[in-house]
Amino acid sequence: MLTTKGKAPIVSRQMLVFFAILLSYPLWADAAGLYEYLGIEIVIFIIYALGFNLLLGYTGLPSFGHGAYFGVGAYGYGLAQLYLDAGFIPGLLLAMLAGTVASGLVALFLSHRRGIYFALMTIAFGQVFWFLAIKLRGLTGGEDGLLNIFRPDIDFGLFQISLKSNFAFYYAVALIAVLVTLLLWRLVHSPFGMAIQAVRMNETRARFVGYQVWWIKWTVFTLSGAIAGLAGGLLNVAQESAFPDTMSLHASGLIVMMVLIGGGFVSFWGPVVGVIVYYLARDLLGSITEAWLLWYGLLFMAVMMFSPEGFAGGWGKLVAWVRRRKQGEVLMGGAQND
């Protein structure tokens, strides 16, 4: 059960651990057999997944078409650079705007739906965007993708920072991830965060205590679309290109799987775990076998069967179990003393 509990600090202990790992990654990646570029993609998908879980885990709204807004952000960034000569930060803002507008429009049609109808419509709209990305060849480059994007410098007026190196770009992405994490953490612990959980638990009751549920759904969907757009823009910078693949049903399904396998339904940190598990599986299993996705699929099924609440859920149960055992020992110790 995903419920925000108790008083929420601005920065929590788990958050500090996450930030410490995030910001130190380039220092130990090599030693761990990983590489900087991998970190970039992982952190981009962490941003995407955290925003996605606002919708899936907190509000209980399953979207199987979120690749659309991620892709719209990627194309948005690319087009902003190609046609408007936009720099890094303006380009990202435009990517976010693109994700916001696309998801905001779609959300108008979705926000009065629930359950299977909601899910089916997210797929339908996702397919529309994917189809457009392939067919609007003049704008998107069709199946060949939008190429010739380059990593710009961040212009601070007095000085510039080049993002050409993976090291510099990693830190740009990591800083954005820190900001997004802080914002989302605040949001889920605010009255709005309480309201979206209320909508997940009982939409009817939420309406009958006065919440405008369609507006809440619209806002969450659009917000997660904006964050998907931001992440998509960053991926475009990372890969120096944008492809329709990011918008496919397959890609949209992957983010759902990542969030579920990590435990997005039980923990704010579930999506983070899920993204890391996915990429490690891809790289570790991928170095052993071409069929790594099969093994990842099996891993997904195993986790769903043995710990339906994902890694975070399993971890929570383990902690509770250890705690109970410790208490048990304390009690038994007390009995012996008597």
Next chain:
Amino acid sequence: MTESPPLFVAEHLHKRFGDQVVLEDINLSFNAGSISGIMGPNGAGKSTCFNVLTGMYRPDGGSVFFDGEDVTGLAPERIVEKGISRSFQIMNLFDEFTALENIMVATNRVRHGLHRPFWDIRADSEISHKAAEVLAMVGLTGLENSLASDMSYGQRRALEIAVSLATEPRIVFLDEPTQGLGADGRANLADLIGTLQEKFTLVIIEHDMQFLFRLANRISVIHWGQIIAEGTPDELKANEWVRTSELGKMTTC
């Protein structure tokens, strides 16, 4: 007593589902500060009547007035803002929230604070204090931090009422609040409703006549979607239909 206009009036309500007519020319009025009872057999249209009065369904005909204002067909969230709230026959709670959180999320202050990301509700002692008071009204003191899903059936029934009180309504519609309760539960609930009368105008659906005879100032009997009898408990006890119907023979068990 001086005659003031009724707080809540429904005129000529009609409601159909497909070609099934469920409400036919229903007229009701509830006075401020009173307890009104709605009774009638299963399937008579009582819950549908509440659903039309509280915004779940728009009526096919007729009007609803609250405090002189036309509120016909308004969405539930607008109805709540006006000061009307309800409980449900089949309970509707936020199961993964604690009892206290169920109340907090229903308060006007939290609902009007959606744009305040830095407001930590659970750290706000004024909000939790007020929410605890609402729980106290229905006798749930001590269970503030229990998950709604962990509470007993009777406690959940009480919480269902408390959530509908949390929006600070002027009139509260309770749909079969005694359903599934034993004799003790019913007696407690009757006492509770007696105390709520001081603060709220109440309308209660109940098919146990004795329960309503004891509490209500006025009772309307709905059958086949129509009001077939209306009056004070004493008037109804003398009513031919009531005396001969199954309902009249039911007693508080």
